[in-house]
Amino acid sequence: MPSERATATTPFAAMDVLERAGEIDDVVHMEVGEPDFRPPAAATEAAVDALRAGDDDYTSSRGTASLRDAISRHYADEYGVDVPPERIVVTPGSSPALLVSMLAAVDPGEDVVLTDPHYACYPNFVRLADGTVRTVGLDPADGFEPNVADYEQVVDDDTAAMLLNSPGNPTGAVMDGDTLSGLVDLAERTDTAVVSDEVYHGLAFDAEEHSVLEYTDDAFVLDGVSKRYGMTGWRLGWVVCPPEYVDAVNRIAQNALICAPSFVQAGAEAAIREGTDWLPEVREDYRERRDILLDAAERWGFDLGYTPEGAYYVLLDVSDLGDPFDVADVFLEDAGVAMTPGPDFGEGASDCLRASFATSTEDVREAVERIDALLAETTV
Ligand SMILES: Cc1ncc(COP(=O)(O)O)c(C=O)c1O
Secondary structure, eight states, X not given: OOOHHHHHOOOOHHXXXXXXXXXXXXXXXXXXXXXXXXXXXXXXXXXXXXXXXXXXXXXXXXXXXXXXXHHHHHHHHHHOOOOOGGGEEEXXXXXXXXXXXXXXXXXXXXXXXXXXXXXXXXXXXXXXXXOEEEEEEOOGGGTTOOOHHHHHHHOOTTEEEXXXXXXXXXXXXXXXXXXXXXXXXXXXXXXXXXXXXXXXXXXXXXXXXXXXGGTOXXXXXXXXXXXXXXXXXXXXXXXXXXXXXXXXXXXXXXXXXXXXXXXXXXXXXXXXXXXXXXXXXXXXXXXXXXXXXXXXHHHHTOOOSOOOOBTTEEEEEOTTTOOHHHHHHHIIIIIOXXXXXXXXXXXXXXXXXXXXXXXXXXXXXXXXXXXXXXXXXXXX
């Protein structure tokens, strides 16, 4: 019989919708956060070269020295912060980075504070570490930005960690520097670990983004090449560890992960070293797609009254149409538009669908036309 832990792990609805959408022809995919642009050519060349050169052995569990050096430089260039390569552990995607961080920071029964809404997988990561989920509600009227005073009501000396995510999934909200530094202060006062998921960094199109590392060295920072470089299937991420946790994280990574694939590390290093001169264009595309969707959402009566500032998601309030699972089914089956039901992302998204605009601008326009036509002829 599966363990209690396995039984308590809920499915990831976006992947379930993706699977169902795969069985239907001609679907516009707005259910997953899969960037429509290709990885940098330099990444592909470096990975293929590495494979051809026989660079396919285990590496250090921490990642190759040259990749960790490239990541360290990335933090210096982007945020002006000094992150020694010794504090970086490379993992096969940022998801394993989150898992090893949780396992290193949380003892059984300890509280981990998430926002609500939050990335759908976070509660499962907390449960895998035998932690207890506590939440701080976010309000669309505040643009889904967290409020330090609300955290003060929930975080105390018994809290093991607060898990932050900016730019945020599923809201697209971007946390400002004052909020981040206020939360870092609170974490210091209560001896709470800060775990900051920065996987959407580089994709804020309407706000300035800050790394938590600008305010403290004492944080777990997760990032990777999936979103910023359009390399989701490469499976390459990392965690910057607080100095006192590096060895603990590495011990767990050694046992559970061995290392990230060696040739993928070579490709990721090339992508990171080459820089992201092309990203402003991507951000402009995302802003345009967001605006197309927000205009449509207002027309449809789905507008939540907030404006996503980054990542590539928007929450649409479909409560006037019915249960979001039913609405998602009708959108998929009758209009060929796949979106993810909101309840997976917490109570605060329970009336919503999450639409990803990582798909092309053309596809976003097509989805809007299809839903226009559907709503003109049916009641869901
Ligand atoms: C907030 C957030 N964190 C982490 C991940 C996982 O990213 P990776 O592909 O690096 O495992 C995702 C993927 O959608 C995400 O939305």
